[in-house]
Amino acid sequence: MRMSNQNTKNDYLIASAFAKINLHLEILGLRNDGYHELSMVMQSIDLCDQLRMKSSDDNKIILNSSNPELTIGDDNLIIKAAKLLRNKSGMNHLGVNINLIKNIPIGAGLAGGSTDAAATLVGLNRLWSLKFNMNQLEEIAKEIGSDVPFCISGGRQLCFGRGELLEKVNNKQSTIGVILVKDPSIQISTPMAYKRYKDQFAESYLSSEVEFENKRNEARSFDWSTDKFIDEHKTIQNDLQKTISPITPEVRNSLTVLKDLPGLKLASMSGSGPSCYALFSTYNQAKIVLNQNLSKFENAGLSAWACSMKSFGVELKNEII
Ligand code: C5P
Numbered sequence: 523m524r525m526s527n528q529n530t531k532n533d534y535l536i537a538s539a540f541a542k543i544n545l546h547l548e549i550l551g552l553r554n555d556g557y558h559e560l561s562m563v564m565q566s567i568d569l570c571d572q573l574r575m576k577s578s579d580d581n582k583i584i585l586n587s588s589n590p591e592l593t594i595g596d597d598n599l600i601i602k603a604a605k606l607l608r609n610k611s612g613m614n615h616l617g618v619n620i621n622l623i624k625n626i627p628i629g630a631g632l633a634g635g636s637t638d639a640a641a642t643l644v645g646l647n648r649l650w651s652l653k654f655n656m657n658q659l660e661e662i663a664k665e666i667g668s669d670v671p672f673c674i675s676g677g678r679q680l681c682f683g684r685g686e687l688l689e690k691v692n693n694k695q696s697t698i699g700v701i702l703v704k705d706p707s708i709q710i711s712t713p714m715a716y717k718r719y720k721d722q723f724a725e726s727y728l729s730s731e732v733e734f735e736n737k738r739n740e741a742r743s744f745d746w747s748t749d750k751f752i753d754e755h756k757t758i759q760n761d762l763q764k765t766i767s768p769i770t771p772e773v774r775n776s777l778t779v780l781k782d783l784p785g786l787k788l789a790s791m792s793g794s795g796p797s798c799y800a801l802f803s804t805y806n807q808a809k810i811v812l813n814q815n816l817s818k819f820e821n822a823g824l825s826a827w828a829c830s831m832k833s834f835g836v837e838l839k840n841e842i843i
Contacts, residue, residue: 535649537573538837539641540566540676541632541829542669543700543792543799545751547760549719550737551727557668557684558716559734561741563691564633564669566676566832567700571626571634573600573641577649578617583608589624599639603666607643610662611652618646627825629709631762631793632702633669637836640673644836660688676835678746682738691746696831698749699808703780703824704797705772715794719765752801758790766795772823773798779822783811805830 546563553559583604585594595601600620608616620642626634643663647654654662656675663670668685678696680689728734744751767773773791776798780789785807786800802808809828812819819826 532840533577533649534840535575535645536839537575537641537645538839539571539573539626539637539673540832540835540837541569541626541634541637542566542673542676543632543702544760544790545678545746545758546741547762547793548737548741549716549723549727549761550734551729552720552724553684555684558720559728560682560685561737562681562685563678563741563746564672564681564685565678565696566673566835567702567829568832569626569632569702569827569829571638571641572623573638573645574621574623575645575649576619577646578619579615580617581615582617582619584617584619585622586620587622587624589622589628591628592622592624599635599666599670600642603639603642603663603670604646606662606665607646607652607654608650610654611650613650616646616650618649627704627706627797629711630704630797631710631712631791631795632797633673633793636667636669637673639663639666639670641836643670644674645838648838660686672835674835677833678831680738680741680746689742694747695833696749697804698752698831699802699805700799700829700831701780701783701786701802701808701812702792702797702799702827702829703776703819705776705823706825707823708770708772708796710766710770710795712794715762715766718769719762722765723761752787752803755788758788760790760792762794763791766791770796772796775822776824779818779824782818783815785811 550559660671780800789800812828
């Protein structure tokens with residue numbers, strides 16, 4: 523979370539909500555609450571949505587979106603986050619008008635909805651002068667979704683439990699460049715991906731806390747605080763890829779195109795897909811490779827972005843809207 527003009531009280535604010543990719547996604551077992559026990563490494567990237575917020579005193583929470591595909595009612599995580607935060611504050615008169623500029627593709631495995639919810643919590647905490655601290659915001663975030671706590675502080679973190687137990691590993695700026703691709707014709711439902719994984723692999727699930735902790739320690743034993751993983755890891759583990767790739771030609775197509783790019787270090791699906799990414803030593807290299815291969819992405823029907831890694835999550839700016 524980053525703020526500028528921290529001491530100024532304004533009734534308008536712009537919150538940047540960054541997408542994430544999974545550098546590691548391992549499914550350990552099933553929890554009593556029906557969620558999966560996970561061991562993940564999540565990483566913020568600079569592809570972001572913008573939430574332009576203007577506060578009001580009329581109790582109205584209003585959302586407009588640049589993407590007509592997105593519902594703007596109570597099922598939108600932005601509305602859910604705003605109402606939950608207002609509820610926790612006990613100040614029912616609070617209102618806000620949010621204009622969402624949607625750049626992160628929907629249903630893509632990039633935590634687009636979760637990061638918008640995180641930006642709503644951080645932004646409204648400031649706009650409504652609520653003074654919840656970071657830990658309190660993360661607690662509230664858990665009630666909205668498993669990835670929302672990570673998206674608040676972002677950067678690179680180990681994420682355990684159902685994804686909400688965070689261990690920050692890196693505050694330094696990474697130099698790694700990312701080429702991200704997504705077939706715009708397809709979205710994947712996260713619950714479907716986990717259900718399919720369970721149907722296929724439940725027999726190999728671990729079940730005891732000791733086994734879970736051993737797996738967490740395996741993830742912790744690698745030094746994620748530098749970028750050396752891109753040279754030292756031969757592959758990226760994403761367990762959901764095992765279940766999604768065989769039924770999703772768009773994912774296989776994306777990985778084939780990425781793996782053919784010159785200079786790539788590692789490639790994987792992100793989250794529950796279908797977006798996939800390739801890692802390069804530097805952002806500049808990723809940008810050059812992207813520009814030299816635009817027709818390849820286009821012929822394969824893929825949208826493509828060159829991104830850098832971010833060392834923080836939601837960013838706030840006071841600007842006239
Ligand atoms: O927490 P969130 O609402 O983002 O999760 C969406 C769905 O993904 C859950 O309802 C569940 O089906 C699945 N999920 C899971 N285990 C997790 C996280 C998500 O099974 N750790």
